[in-house]
Amino acid sequence: MTLKPPVGTSPHSTGTVDEGAARERGRLESIQHNVDAFTIGLIQDLPVEASWNCLELGAGAGSIAYWLAERCPDGRVVAADIDIRYLEAGRAANLEIQEADITREDYAPGSFDLIHARYLFCHLPTRDEVIRRAADWLSPGGWLVVEEPYHLPVETSPFPLVQRILAAYQQKYGEYGADMTWARSLPAHLARSGLSEVSYSGNLGCMGNLGADRWLPLITQAAPALIADGLITEKDLAAFSDLLKDPAFIDIPQVTISAWARRPLETPNSPPP
Numbered sequence: 001m002t003l004k005p006p007v008g009t010s011p012h013s014t015g016t017v018d019e020g021a022a023r024e025r026g027r028l029e030s031i032q033h034n035v036d037a038f039t040i041g042l043i044q045d046l047p048v049e050a051s052w053n054c055l056e057l058g059a060g061a062g063s064i065a066y067w068l069a070e071r072c073p074d075g076r077v078v079a080a081d082i083d084i085r086y087l088e089a090g091r092a093a094n095l096e097i098q099e100a101d102i103t104r105e106d107y108a109p110g111s112f113d114l115i116h117a118r119y120l121f122c123h124l125p126t127r128d129e130v131i132r133r134a135a136d137w138l139s140p141g142g143w144l145v146v147e148e149p150y151h152l153p154v155e156t157s158p159f160p161l162v163q164r165i166l167a168a169y170q171q172k173y174g175e176y177g178a179d180m181t182w183a184r185s186l187p188a189h190l191a192r193s194g195l196s197e198v199s200y201s202g203n204l205g206c207m208g209n210l211g212a213d214r215w216l217p218l219i220t221q222a223a224p225a226l227i228a229d230g231l232i233t234e235k236d237l238a239a240f241s242d243l244l245k246d247p248a249f250i251d252i253p254q255v256t257i258s259a260w261a262r263r264p265l266e267t268p269n270s271p272p273p
């Protein structure tokens, strides 16, 4: 049995899933390695200006915040995370690292030209409310870009071991209020938060022989808690590691749904924000 999860946190942000900082860094870097190119392509398609003020929510190991700091040299970038151990303040003069629980943090309305978050909202029990508040933090014309995982139903995997491991993973994270299917409603949430020009796209999250695999660090990091709760065994973990080496193993457990929208520009007659 594990202790009841603290409210408003996630298992990795509290270190409850695994105390090992090295494993958490490995997990964060593996995410970056696999999806940064997609994220950067998406942001580059926006009319980004050198003077923009940006907020990276749940910045993790910082790659997107560092990229934004370079892309917006005349602006500033705030990289906020509940756990800032993996962020380097010295990476850029216009970068501010902020230790913050985003479910409690607030910023002045109109503070940012771009707010980006990736794989954060799925972990926040009050995700709908935080999306609405983030929309208020945008300056007129500013963009909110959110990218979240949508887990395909585990029972549809052709691999019983993958079914078992992902069901355990979802159950464990679910105990902390995580929702790995919320991403489906993300575009609607942006539209209902008063934002305009809502757009969305998807990025397949594959397991197996199609290149670098981000799932082993993810599952390895969660494994001690999953094993302690009897959800999987050491043998399952070893078999999973072997399966990932099998060239004929390919599965698609997740799609990352990315959605973006902007705060409407003020017209001469509109009231001040």
Ligand SMILES: C[S@@+](CC[C@H](N)C(=O)[O-])C[C@H]1O[C@@H](n2cnc3c(N)ncnc32)[C@H](O)[C@@H]1O
Residues within 6 Å of the ligand: 008, 009, 010, 012, 013, 028, 031, 032, 057, 058, 059, 060, 061, 062, 080, 081, 082, 083, 100, 101, 102, 103, 117, 118, 119, 120, 123, 124
């Ligand atoms: C799955 S990681 C993703 C990291 C990064 N966004 C990326 O995609 O590379 C989730 C991040 O959200 C942070 N996080 C979780 N709950 C948070 C909260 N309530 N407030 C701020 N950050 C939080 C975690 O510490 C972790 O760095």
